[in-house]
Amino acid sequence: MDVIESLKLNIQKAFSALGVEVSLNDIVIEHSKDAAHGDYATNAAMKNCRLLKMPPVAVANALIEKLDRNGIEKIEIAGPGFINFFMKNDSLQPIVKKIINEGESFGKGEKKNFKVNVEFVSANPTGDLHVGHARGAAIGDSICRIMEFAGYDITREYYINDAGNQIDHLAESILARYKELLGIPAEVPEDGYHGQDIIYVAQKIIDEVGDSLLNQDNPIPFLKERGMELELDKIREDLKTFRVHFDVFSSELKVRSNGAVEKELEFLKDHIYEEDTAKVLRTTDFLDDKDRVIVKSNGDYTYFMPDIVYHVNKMSRGFDQLVDVLGADHHGYINRMKSALMMHGYKAEALEIELIQMVRFIKDGVEMKASKRTGDSITLREICEDVGVDAMRYFFAMRAASAHMDFDMNLALEQSSNNPVYYAQYAHARLCSILEQGKDIALDKEASKLEKPSEMALLKFLANFPNVVNDAAKERAPYKITNYIHELAGLIHEFYTECRVIDRDNIDVSSSRLALCKASEQVMKNALNLIGVNAPEHM
């Protein structure tokens, strides 16, 4: 059991001895920010003073009379009623052994037997992934890594909107480029795609089938299918570079096949009314503030209709929860989709939507507008080449998804050494270097010689990693991992500065410190992996 858990139990028992039962969840142990406040502190006395009908400080005094002093050096009452714990060194040292033994599993949560489907990116296969997709990809993938590590059963899913008319526009655009490349005058339609990648696709098709399409009455169906495949291939390639993989690619066409939409309409009929000749879904019966048209007067479906089918399809595959990672401009969509699922008897919580706020890319003080249509968008590929995948992923994982963010291109492009990702990676590389040089010295897994402030601070922080993982998973908040990484790097650098690790005249201490290096290196690597950033051994 870790130190924090045992402190909680200790306090709970003390409350019992005073005749009050307090839930473990109501006892909060926090790391003291200031060393003068000890190693750990609790506000339990203040929080529960009403139960005992005594002033906070009196409760604190009564509590500490009842506390078990095992492993505790000193207990103090401070301020308005905080109880500060000063731990004995040997109650903090055992974490080193635990980390080294568990290795890359340290921090993993228990299997939760809870299946979650996370859908993210889902960019239309009509052009290269651009930089606007990057944040969603980085955060979506990090959420998956963190939740998986915390013990959830995760399926990563990409939804391909291959049924809409954007695929027609794609085919027409490719056809125009195809003709151009063959020397036949043609123009990309106004509402088509004007990006460079379309020319690439057209060339690829020429390589495959030559000019044979010119003789066909209607080459559009072929171009739709082949063009989409080629676009998807590029997207998969870019995602791979970005260290993102998907378990499932779902096709809208497939989801809609076999009359699935008609069946869904039939299922929903009690919630549908007609207005003129359109069909409207009464989502206001649930969470929405407005009813939604699902079948237009002309008989076409609105985009909402197949999306309902898709979400019901996902639920029917046995997931306990769906998570959609969407751009913040989709927030109006949350309640209508939840409402539709509730018509199927699912709880509102069955679907959670993670909104990703817009990123502004600033270069030379001017915002760069990324547009797929105009062709002058910045692609994910080129920015990864310039900035590097590590920096991109770290940067995006650094901020809460809900926060608007500015991406300073100049900083990212010109001064990569200023990027905080290097601070963390450098800490890792330093440790690796020391471990390499001290590899002939046996590690003292008991870490019995650790006592310096920077050593003890590091120990406490390492021990907290599993809690941080759990919290980040529960909140679907990768930035909490990134914050942890940053702070851990700081503690490692402080330790490095204060404590000379390899000292051939003092092998005992070296041995303990090397074990601490190993444990710190392991936790740093585990944490970086959760946000998809490499932990280099040399820099």
Next chain:
RNA sequence: GCGCCCGUAACUCAGCUGGAUAGAGUACCUUCCUCCUAAGAAGGGAGUCGGACGUUCGAAUCGCCUCGGGCGCGCCA
């Protein structure tokens, strides 16, 4: 007009299930490499936590109001 997100140091942002002196990076100013990676460390200046009221032992954090910025509110996708 209605709804969602945001407003914290010069800049970019943490901190928000209420807790001790509000933090980090960048930028600026001092120090520190005969010694395991100076892509580092130590220290300094920098704040009416947008504003007002309320809830209470205690509010950056919760509630209401208000101001400012972004985004939604289609028989578009």
